[in-house]
Amino acid sequence: MAAKLEDRLVVTPLLSERQIGDASIDVRLGNEFIWLTRTATGSHNYIVAPESSLLQTYQTLRREFGNPLFLHPNQLVLGATMEFVGLPSDLSCYVIGRSSLGRTGLVIATATAVAPGFKGCITLEIVNLGEVPMPLYPGMRIAQLVLHETVGSSRYSGTFQCATGPEAPLLSRDKEMGIWAPSDKPGIGKTRGKGKRAKKSREEGQGRL
Numbered sequence: 001m002a003a004k005l006e007d008r009l010v011v012t013p014l015l016s017e018r019q020i021g022d023a024s025i026d027v028r029l030g031n032e033f034i035w036l037t038r039t040a041t042g043s044h045n046y047i048v049a050p051e052s053s054l055l056q057t058y059q060t061l062r063r064e065f066g067n068p069l070f071l072h073p074n075q076l077v078l079g080a081t082m083e084f085v086g087l088p089s090d091l092s093c094y095v096i097g098r099s100s101l102g103r104t105g106l107v108i109a110t111a112t113a114v115a116p117g118f119k120g121c122i123t124l125e126i127v128n129l130g131e132v133p134m135p136l137y138p139g140m141r142i143a144q145l146v147l148h149e150t151v152g153s154s155r156y157s158g159t160f161q162c163a164t165g166p167e168a169p170l171l172s173r174d175k176e177m178g179i180w181a182p183s184d185k186p187g188i189g190k191t192r193g194k195g196k197r198a199k200k201s202r203e204e205g206q207g208r209l
Contacts (some may be wrong), residue, residue: 008086009086010085011085014083015028019141021144023146024144024145025144025147026141026143027083028083029081029136029142030138031065031082032061032080033061034166035078064138066137067138070133070136071128071133071134071135072133073133074128078123078124080166082138084119085145088117089117091148092113093146093148095112096112096145096146097143104134105128105134107125107126107129108124111125123163126142
């Protein structure tokens with residue numbers, strides 16, 4: 001009997017058999033990008049800023065095939081895989097940059113783990129650590145998925161399920177951040193008092209050493 005779709009590994013489209021390696025699957029760069037715009041603001045607090053404010057600091061770009069995006073040294077851009085990836089409940093994967101690109105100073109993924117049950121296009125955090133601008137061509141093989149079988153089964157319940165392109169950070173949805181990064185803004189950092197007590201407790205603890 002054929003396995004149900006949710007129990008299968010899905011990576012689509014696969015444009016070439018060369019993408020399938022002995023222990024990995026190569027994935028290609030999609031057409032959409034998100035990057036931080038440089039503004040007059042000296043800094044931006046990604047932790048406590050509301051999403052509406054955060055999204056205003058980002059610019060969404062689209063590049064057609066054959067039209068590269070040039071990534072300058074020390075610049076970060078968010079891209080996504082061209083492929084839609086579906087992991088069954090007993091498989092996870094790591095996103096690893098291709099070694100040939102890494103030797104140019106291009107780092108493909110800084111947050112590499114993908115949980116079992118995830119479905120969607122995988123966001124890539126792309127950084128140029130080299131000395132010269134690097135062209136990013138949509139459609140190029142940019143990273144590889146290294147698959148791992150997991151013990152038991154699990155279903156992804158995170159924020160980025162079924163993404164169809166790169167996703168901006170949504171740190172303000174992390175409820176724990178209200179303790180460690182309190183804010184006076186409504187709805188953010190409501191546990192400010194707890195944060196103060198935690199800080200006072202740490203200071204008292206340090207005084208007893």
